[in-house]
Amino acid sequence: MRTLFLQAPSFDGFDGGAGSRYQARREIKSFWFPTWLAQPAALIENSKLIDAPPHKVKLNDVTRIAKDYDLVVLHTSTPSFASDVATIKAMKEVNPNLKAGLIGAKVAVEAEKSLQSAPIVDFAARNEFDFTIKEIADGRDFANVKGISYRNSSGVIVHNDDRAVLENMDLLPFVTPVYKRDLEIEKYFIGYLKHPYISLYTGRGCKSRCTFCLWPQTVGGHNYRTRSVGHVIDEIKWARAAFPQVKEFFFDDDTFTDDLPRAEAIAKELGKLGITWSCNAKANVPRKSLEVLSENGLRLLLVGYESGNQQILHNIKKGMRVEVARKFTKDCHELGIKIHGTFILGLPGETKETIEETVKFATEINPHTIQVSLAAPYPGTFLFNQAVKEGWLDEANAELVDENGVQVAPLHYPHLSHSEIFHSVEDFYKRFYFRSGKIASIVGEMVTSPDMMKRRLREGVEFFQFLRERRNVA
CATH class of the missing domain: 3.20.20.70 (Aldolase class I)
Structure with a gap:
């Protein structure tokens, strides 16, 4: 199956990948690499990975290419779940035959609840999902794929047996070739x-x-x-x-x-x-x-x-x-x-x-x-x-x-x-x-490096903007 791995468009500056311990906007804009999407992408020939937030990819950009794929896999989280499901809905309006699955901690522990609340989603891959997604991309019938929850032809949610945890981690291919193929690493900060x-x-x-x-x-x-x-x-x-x-x-x-x-x-x-x-x-x-x-x-x-x-x-x-x-x-x-x-x-x-x-x-x-x-x-x-x-x-x-x-x-x-x-x-x-000592050390870094000067000034502007927004939230 022509497979797209997607970290969906979300809040401006939202860092939602598995490398992020807290899926949220940061005090200073920053992004972790979408390694947990890149890993199964590395297993599937001719797949594509799109990490929308750091690359400023919008919903219209994603729906424009929906017809080019048979399968889309999104990494989701508790904070991003609603917007991730909305992205799948928009893509299926363009390509009704598109199969859509979710991975991530949210669906690993709430597979039933997630599928019930999102009928547009075809399956959720629980726990470790690398080879699970590969089997689906290879065209294996959902009923024969361990580690997934899915909606059968009668609309009933079925939970297949768990997939055994991967012990030999060397079976996983490198993720960095996927970074090279699909990502601009300078976008990650x-x-x-x-x-x-x-x-x-x-x-x-x-x-x-x-x-x-x-x-x-x-x-x-x-x-x-x-x-x-x-x-x-x-x-x-x-x-x-x-x-x-x-x-x-x-x-x-x-x-x-x-x-x-x-x-x-x-x-x-x-x-x-x-x-x-x-x-x-x-x-x-x-x-x-x-x-x-x-x-x-x-x-x-x-x-x-x-x-x-x-x-x-x-x-x-x-x-x-x-x-x-x-x-x-x-x-x-x-x-x-x-x-x-x-x-x-x-x-x-x-x-x-x-x-x-x-x-x-x-x-x-x-x-x-x-x-x-x-x-x-x-x-x-x-x-x-x-x-x-x-x-x-x-x-x-x-x-x-x-x-x-x-x-x-x-x-x-x-x-x-x-x-x-x-x-x-x-x-x-x-x-x-x-504190005077901390301010002095930051200024010392800036004085000795023009790059650090630019970086710290930018971070300072972002930090104070973030604090203003938090006051508005409160």
Whole structure:
């Protein structure tokens, strides 16, 4: 089947791909690569991938080419589901014979509900879907494809048996050739990564049990399944030749440092190649391992601190102690490893006092940059079920973003309102970045690099525009 993979048009600046931990518009416009669409696209000959938001592809552009395809596969999420279904409807009006399927965490955990609410959708591929989609594209009858839910000829929703989780990750082809074929990599921008960058996965799954984290609880699982070191390095070599302009590679595994011996082995091979790279990490990597990674091209770690309050970390099953995170951060500073720290406000146990504790913790450990998000109870997570049971989640806020794609504060507590949690984000950012020392370091970066000067000025304009929009939302 002539197959189109589509990240559909959505809110302006909406980052909805699986690399995005929160599908929403960012404080600074940024986009992750649509790796989870590129992976099945790499399995299907003559397929096409369109990532609409970063490429500014509009609905009219998508419907114009609908007749050129037999099958369209969209990555969807809780915030984008309605607009994704509307895109399918518009495409089928042009091409009634078009088969349309959805992938992603939303349909992995709510297949029945999703198909019931969207009769225009032909099937939903649950959990890992790479070879599932390949079988459908090859023309296999839906009844014989494991891992899908679909509507049969009588209109009855059928749930086929689950597909076994892929253990041999080397069976998956490289995604970077799909990037080369279908994407403009300069369209992908993340504030804390060198530009242009490329992100990809070297494994799936995460050992941690964080109650809020979407991917391990819905699609990836808690067993960290990895590609071999040689397989990863071969793709990096291919990508370096195909994209000589790339300044940094980012490994988007939920926690690349879950397997430290492997991480060190990959690092040593990257060091031989002179590659600059970054990855997701937990704040407990021992100094000796950090030294190996740093000596072999590691530039930055993306670290989910979440909170500076120990009880909240216990509440969300983070498996992390504040003093360990503090020591880890100190080691990174001393070794010259930059950190982009992420924090979440509104998690269970949050109070005005714990928010203050987290802000002070962030300013004390002083990551290079930060991201402050609002706790988002995605369906399929422990946090969602907990919030529904305890009455912390209002149905009116269950979509997680507003009509402009800006993240809302969906959770509230008897002692802490939606509004108080929402407004604490702006206060957090201001108190972190508007310190004399932090301002001086940013200005120092700008003075030493004309490129950084342009970049930081643009980011500053976008950041203040975003804060204005949040005030309007509130």
